[in-house]
Amino acid sequence: MHPAFSVIFLTTLIGAGQGLFLALYTGQLYSVFKVLPVQDSADFYALGSLIAVLLLLAGLFSSFFHLGHPERAWRSAACWRTSWLSREVLTLPTFMGAVAVYGLIHYLGWNPVLYSFRDTFDIDLSLVIGAGASLLGFTLFLCTGMIYACIKQLQEWATPLTVVNYTLLGSASGFLLATAFAAWQGSELTEFFGGWAILMTVIAFITRTASLIRNARIKYKTSLETAIGIRHARIEQKSQGFMCGSFNTREYFHGAPQHIFRLIKWSFLVLVFPIPLLLVSIGLSANALGLLIAAFLVQYLGLLLERWFFFAQANHPQNLYYQTVG
């Protein structure tokens, strides 16, 4: 498939935003159970949520460039019963709204204790709204992943690993951002977020590598034999029916030379996993904010390449019809 920058930015930006919110909420949840110290509402949770919302907004903004008719984008909420894309379109603004409400509650201090468990653990309003928002965050990962995983004939995508990778890579990126954010705030949660970011990056490395290995071993179900329905071991296209390009030759081929394609694969494998792990480890032990920010930025750059590769690697069966100009 031809990677579209709008979708690359959409998926990476909202992934980081979702991960950042999940990090903030995890921190708050732990503090309720007195495992971690409570953070300042306005400075920490509200500002963190604002950053998450800005990332989500940037992703949403980017997605409009993918559409031929952005002014009709509202129509895409219609078919949520059948379309994962429609479900994502519904979930993204809902999640964004929930994160905004969560941040606003913290910012304005409208955070009444709803229930006190044994008078020790206070369940306040933000905790309840945050739980709903977290659920929406995970739903959004599911929707984004399923948009790709549900297309059967794109065999590189049609695996549960797609959803797993979207979830883990987005979460790792968001937790890494949360680490840098906590360090900037001088919060005690820096190491907590950093630890999770390392763990998620390591697990994501395993699952992303698993999908790369799986995709390298794929046996394609479609061949020229089934594409034109003639049973013969040797079928060669002599003409695709036209000389210059068409939608079919532009949309489904990434067009990059093989060495660039390989270079991008290895670049993302290096930029997403070992370098951020190294940077965040040194950054945490040296308590260096610069390194933690660099860890996030390097991984984000790597994720852009990862997403490019994700799209480029998918081999659409229609390409069999467009092997030779003529």
Add this chain to the structure above:
Amino acid sequence: MSQLALVIDLNVCVGCHACVTSCKEWNTSGTAGYLADMNPFSKDPTGTFFNRVQTFEVGNFPNTETVHFPKSCLHCEDPPCVPVCPTGASYKREADGIVLVDYDKCIGCKYCSWACPYGVRELDEHQKVMKKCTLCVDRIYDESLPENERKPACVMACPTNARLFGDVNDPDSEAAQAIRERGGYQLMPEWGTRPANHYLPRRKTRITIHEDELIRADNPLYKERQLPMPDADDPTLDETTSW
């Protein structure tokens, strides 16, 4: 429930592209707007087409066959492009099974074109909406046309009658009979899309003749040819027999 479709006979298609040009001509002139051509007279011209004819070579030289292969929307009975559409712009008509795009609802997200295994949907570069073969829905029901012209433009244009049009679910239709009797098949059956368009395979017409069909085993002359010739002065039946 009826399902209109094309049945394309690869045995007689000569790859003349008449269906391609006829399709383009009809559909670029319709009320739904033209099929945009970008840079038509300059470098890298490109345009929207509903139908293409491709050419494949099957086999090893000298035993090769050139197969011309027209490809347009197959109007699947279980179309993968329809459920993925987020707006409902892509739909399959209950009444006749034609898969259509509502150009006023389409947001141009291209997701349907990813979901179609056959690559028969094209984004119109000018209108920025997804377009595809409509089975000439604006022709086949047009009562101002004579009845024998209420067929898709490609079918009308085909000089070798390689394209049959009809209801493949009606066992008495020409299309269904052709599928049934001439080995009609579907493309990429592995994806469970159940395409309504069918293709009729290449066929060789061979006749098997055995030796005993060339030489008459019970030929009386063959059995009796050892008989002696009559003497020269014997009376003969000159004109009727050789001895």
